[in-house]
Amino acid sequence: MNNVKNVFSIKDLENLTGIKAHTIRIWEKRYNVLEPMRTETNIRLYDIINLQKLLNITLLHNHGYKISKISKLSEERIPVLVNEIISNKSAKHHAISAFKMAMMNFDQSLFFTTYNKLLSEKTFREVFFDVFIPLIEEVGYLWQTNTISIAHEHFISNLIKQKILINTEKIQTQENTYADQVFVLYLPDNEIHELGLMYLNYEIQLKGYKTIYLGATVPIESIKDVKRYFDNITFICYMTVEPNPVSVNDYVNKIKKEILIDNSVFWAIGRMTENIDYKHITDNIKLFTSINDLTSVL
Incomplete structure (x- = not known):
């Protein structure tokens, strides 16, 4: 079972804030900006309050405030200053910090408040590219380094999915302008990383x-069924961890032999596409390096 993390090591703080552990120790020793707990072996441990304070200090420091000045501010003044310096330029960094705090505290209200403020200044597309994509990448790193638990990652991912679904629903009632062109979006067998695919679905419908939209872990046999109902299909497969580097070329060859036997087209995106040998690429297969790269050809 995954335990929810609410006590953090100095390495966790480094991962969450981007401030080196050595610098955190100096700030703590010279300026008393944090109040760590200590284990019996004198190892520093930090609670959520310390994490939140350091995230705020980091934002102030990144905007030109010297740590010597920050250390003299009252506990109440620091968040006030943080709010005062938020602008379009800094909104991205503040929002990511706020979303991370929402994740660490399982705080839906903070997530919604931060999201709604962003949406009052940006389009949903801008929010996704400017904030959600960097956030997702950072969350992945935090999970890999054991700074957060699966519970944290699922919490924030599902809230982002919720926003993609809401925005997709808004455009689903619009008239289909290009009825002769059908895009079938899916994740291959054992692939569950769905956020990128969900957002692509939104962009294409927009x-x-x-x-x-077929969603996660779809075997090739299942996507064959769609071909009985539509012509001129572009299949979009998002490969984050599957098919793995050893099997991805076999997967592409199977797609060619079993799916691309008419005028269908296959587009692949995601990290695993880096392992596809270009000798397997034909005119009806395209590889994309990013969501922006793919949507630019629509």
């Missing part, structure tokens, strides 16, 4: 195309 441009007026018809999409068939």
Whole structure:
């Protein structure tokens, strides 16, 4: 079972804030900006309050405040200053910090408040690219380094999914401008990282195309069924961890032999595409390095 983390090592703080552990120790020793707990062996441990304070201090420091000045501010003044310096330029960094705090505290209200403030200044597309993508990447790193638990990662991911679904629903009632073109979006067998695919579905529908969204862990046999109902299909497969580097070329060859036997097209995106040998690429197969890269050809 995964235990929810509410006590952090100095390495966790480094991962969460981007401030080196050595610098945190100096700030703590010289300026008393944090109040760690100590184990019997004198190892520093920090609670959520210390984490939140350091995130705020980091934002102030990144905007030109010297740590010597920050250390003299009252506990109440620091968050006030943070709010005062938030602008379009700094909103991205503040929002990511706020979303991380929402994640650490399982605080839906903070997530929604931060999101709604961003949406009052940006389009949903800008929020996704400027804030959600960097946040997702950072959350992945925090999980890999054991700074956060699966519970934290699932909590924040599902809230982001919720926002993608809400925005997708808003455009689903619009008339389909390009009825002759159908995009079928899916994740391959054993692939569960769905956020990127969900957002692609939103972008493609926003441009007026018809999409068939199949979702996670779809075997090749299942996508064959769609071909009985539609012509001129573009299949979009998002490969984050599957098919693995050893099997990805076999997967592409199987797609060619079993799916691309008519005028269908296959587009692949995600980290695993880096392992596809270009000798397997034909005119009806395209590889994309990013969501922006793919949506730019629509």
